[in-house]
Amino acid sequence: MKGEGLRKYAGVVLIALILALLPRFVPSYAAFELTFVGAYAIGILGLSILTGASGQISLGHGALFAIGGYTVAILGQKLGVPYWVSLPLATIAGGIVGLGLGLVALRLEGIYLALATFALAVATPSTLKHFRSLTGGSQGIVLAPLAVPGPFHGLLTSEQWLYYVTWVLAGALFFATSVALSGRLGRSLRALRDNEVAAVSFGINPQRYKTLAFAWSAAYAGLAGAIVAIATAFVSPDTYSVALSLSLVTGAVLGGLGTLWGALLGGVIVEFLPLLVQKVNPAAPSVVYGVALILFMIFLPGGIGRAIQSGLNSLRLRRETNHART
Amino acid sequence: MHVRNRSLAATLAACFALSIGIGIHAPALADEPGVSATEILLGGLHPYSGPASAYAAIGKGALAYFSYVNDKGGVHGRKITYKDLDDAYSPPQAIQLTKQLVEQDHVFAMFDTLGTPSCSAIRPYLNDNGVPQLFVATGASTWGSDSAKYPWTIGWQPDYQSEAIVYAHYLLKEDSNPKIAVLYQNDDYGDDYMAGLKFGLGAKASAIIKTAAYEVTDPSVSSQIAALKSSGADTLFIFATPKFSIQALVAAAQQSWHARIFLNSVSASQTILGAATKAGGVDATKGVISTQYLKDPSEPKWDGDSGMKLYREIMAKYLPGADTNNGFFTYGMAVAYTMVDTLEHAGKNPTRKTLMDAAIHLSERDNPFVLPGIIVHTTPKDRFPIDQQQLARYDGARFSSFGSLISGRGR
Numbered sequence A: 001m002k003g004e005g006l007r008k009y010a011g012v013v014l015i016a017l018i019l020a021l022l023p024r025f026v027p028s029y030a031a032f033e034l035t036f037v038g039a040y041a042i043g044i045l046g047l048s049i050l051t052g053a054s055g056q057i058s059l060g061h062g063a064l065f066a067i068g069g070y071t072v073a074i075l076g077q078k079l080g081v082p083y084w085v086s087l088p089l090a091t092i093a094g095g096i097v098g099l100g101l102g103l104v105a106l107r108l109e110g111i112y113l114a115l116a117t118f119a120l121a122v123a124t125p126s127t128l129k130h131f132r133s134l135t136g137g138s139q140g141i142v143l144a145p146l147a148v149p150g151p152f153h154g155l156l157t158s159e160q161w162l163y164y165v166t167w168v169l170a171g172a173l174f175f176a177t178s179v180a181l182s183g184r185l186g187r188s189l190r191a192l193r194d195n196e197v198a199a200v201s202f203g204i205n206p207q208r209y210k211t212l213a214f215a216w217s218a219a220y221a222g223l224a225g226a227i228v229a230i231a232t233a234f235v236s237p238d239t240y241s242v243a244l245s246l247s248l249v250t251g252a253v254l255g256g257l258g259t260l261w262g263a264l265l266g267g268v269i270v271e272f273l274p275l276l277v278q279k280v281n282p283a284a285p286s287v288v289y290g291v292a293l294i295l296f297m298i299f300l301p302g303g304i305g306r307a308i309q310s311g312l313n314s315l316r317l318r319r320e321t322n323h324a325r326t
Numbered sequence B: 001m002h003v004r005n006r007s008l009a010a011t012l013a014a015c016f017a018l019s020i021g022i023g024i025h026a027p028a029l030a031d032e033p034g035v036s037a038t039e040i041l042l043g044g045l046h047p048y049s050g051p052a053s054a055y056a057a058i059g060k061g062a063l064a065y066f067s068y069v070n071d072k073g074g075v076h077g078r079k080i081t082y083k084d085l086d087d088a089y090s091p092p093q094a095i096q097l098t099k100q101l102v103e104q105d106h107v108f109a110m111f112d113t114l115g116t117p118s119c120s121a122i123r124p125y126l127n128d129n130g131v132p133q134l135f136v137a138t139g140a141s142t143w144g145s146d147s148a149k150y151p152w153t154i155g156w157q158p159d160y161q162s163e164a165i166v167y168a169h170y171l172l173k174e175d176s177n178p179k180i181a182v183l184y185q186n187d188d189y190g191d192d193y194m195a196g197l198k199f200g201l202g203a204k205a206s207a208i209i210k211t212a213a214y215e216v217t218d219p220s221v222s223s224q225i226a227a228l229k230s231s232g233a234d235t236l237f238i239f240a241t242p243k244f245s246i247q248a249l250v251a252a253a254q255q256s257w258h259a260r261i262f263l264n265s266v267s268a269s270q271t272i273l274g275a276a277t278k279a280g281g282v283d284a285t286k287g288v289i290s291t292q293y294l295k296d297p298s299e300p301k302w303d304g305d306s307g308m309k310l311y312r313e314i315m316a317k318y319l320p321g322a323d324t325n326n327g328f329f330t331y332g333m334a335v336a337y338t339m340v341d342t343l344e345h346a347g348k349n350p351t352r353k354t355l356m357d358a359a360i361h362l363s364e365r366d367n368p369f370v371l372p373g374i375i376v377h378t379t380p381k382d383r384f385p386i387d388q389q390q391l392a393r394y395d396g397a398r399f400s401s402f403g404s405l406i407s408g409r410g411r
Helices: A002-025 A028-053 A061-079 A083-105 A110-130 A158-182 A184-194 A196-201 A206-232 A242-255 A260-280 A285-299 A303-325 B002-019 B053-071 B091-104 B116-128 B160-174 B188-207 B222-229 B242-254 B270-280 B306-318 B327-345 B352-359
Strands: B039-046 B079-086 B109-111 B180-185 B208-214 B235-239 B260-263 B289-292 B388-394 B399-401
Touching: A002 A028, A002 A158, A028 A061, A028 A158, A028 A184, A028 A206, A028 A242, A028 A260, A028 B091, A061 A083, A061 A110, A061 A206, A061 A242, A083 A110, A083 A206, A110 A242, A158 A184, A158 A206, A158 A260, A184 A196, A184 A206, A196 A206, A206 B091, A242 A260, A242 A285, A242 A303, A260 A285, A260 A303, A260 B079, B039 B053, B039 B091, B053 B079, B053 B306, B053 B327, B079 B091, B091 B109, B091 B116, B116 B188, B160 B188, B160 B235, B160 B260, B160 B289, B160 B388, B180 B188, B180 B222, B180 B242, B188 B208, B188 B235, B208 B222, B222 B242, B235 B242, B242 B260, B242 B270, B289 B399, B306 B327, B327 B352
Parallel strands: B039 B079, B039 B109, B180 B208, B180 B235, B235 B260, B260 B289
Antiparallel strands: B289 B388, B388 B399
16 A cells, blocks of 8 residues: 555646646746636636535636735735735635625525625626726726746746746645545535535534635635736736636536546636637637536536546456456 | 546546647747748737627628738738637736737737727737737727837727717707716726716716716616616717617617717617617617718718728628628728738838838828728827718618718817
């Protein structure tokens, strides 16, 4: 079983190596696109905690992206706060808003929670336009370009620097999430999701854990939104339309809710699916999204992540059976 | 054992995933990006999907005109390739696609990117890298007025503020004491029109007794129209994109509100007023006033016009089956004409610098798709290529122009 542990991390190490070396071999703009993959993956990881582990649905994560994005934009524009300070603040801001949402969510279940969060996503652009003096209204805010810090100056482009920051953060969060979800916290959330009455009788406090899941998930979304805003160097209300929330959910479902790898795949899907769909039918990406969602719900409810996993599992089973026969 | 396979699967999946969309590309061999002995490569962004997808016709019209020019030999012997991508009106997508176009495809310049949010998002990047951002398809005034900060960017169409000023001046001439209601889109585009209207009304700005905003995601604007009607206004300004303009015109007719209506030029095409007439009857559109700067393909008076004949010829050959009455196609061809004109003046061996230089020294008197008399004109100090407009009135079937050309920027 010792080898198991090594192999367990082999995949992770391999991916980390690939990600670390990639910017050497791909053009700067490709690193730029992969930064978005990382940011979306962090956001979807948050959705995965909320929906996958805790069983609460959010169609409004785009609003939390807006909280993160506008936090760095406003702090930078009004107070000149540097990104290394505003990035954690954006994460905290997302978490605080999520805490509030979590309290509301306690009173709503299933479809009602989905509708309430959907309403939040719909209201986001108008709300941002309303507080004009703070948010710059519909004109949006142009963010300062990201500067490469001293030691890396000349070694990395600004795009590559943001790429590394994003993926180091993503790696840390994926690791932390995996630890937390496999421990007491994850067990409690899953117990509440599967049977609340049984979980409560075991002494799990549903209010506490459900609210915590919302805040936790929202903090990730806040961070992801902040990264997207820094990469785009521009925030405007129309960036955070309903379409963003829906594409995050689409990515989470297609990638595979409730698995960490599914969240990573989800990030890839949110970033590259529109580009692929554009080649298939430029007029109707949302139709393709919808059809893909329905087909996945019917044929691959676990998403791509689960499908690959179970495919490999059955391969292994066959191999082992053959092995046992000989 | 379960764990091993899970991580193996994940590794494979991630490798597969990362391989999508990544490729190593050789840098361009020519000295100037996007210019080879036989080709000039331009990049563009239009919303082929999403709520603003009606505007995609502009990109298609421009592409059709470039194809026509290419079939006639191109510009200085080079064919124009126009790589036009779908940004779905989303700034994060716009900046990614722009970097791709500049760094992977090595476009010579960006041409006719559409929408204020997207154009604002990509403007700093293009200016930092000295890539011309030519003739953006938005009527915000910033494209012409912020040239000190963004010297590589220039607009094309008349800006929304000056259009609203034209309406205000005309209205005050007709009626010294109007009661005005305004429907506007709740974004920078609506804001620009509102600012222009207030500026144009000047001391009479208090004549605006009621305003109502809508969001692009709203399903309908009939409740806004009802609220505006109840104010008792006798004049309605519609600063709205096509879909909402149709809804507003129809709702006003259905609620028997017989106001004097001004409709922004963004929505003043035959396709849109035809649809409103069909849905709401002649009452919905009769007497609607707007401005034009392009030849309206549905106006019979242009039937014998050589520019319109050319337009129809190009439509038939390069966009067969498309609705020739859709003025957005005309827009696309007209702006592409200016682009070709600019390329011709940028010299036999154009650079980004000579191209930009040509773009700020335009004096184009013969654009076949804009109204006769309009000169597409720029100087290093005046970066508003089109600043003349023509008032026109819809009679329930088509637009007829009245009065003479007005320059909106005489302020």
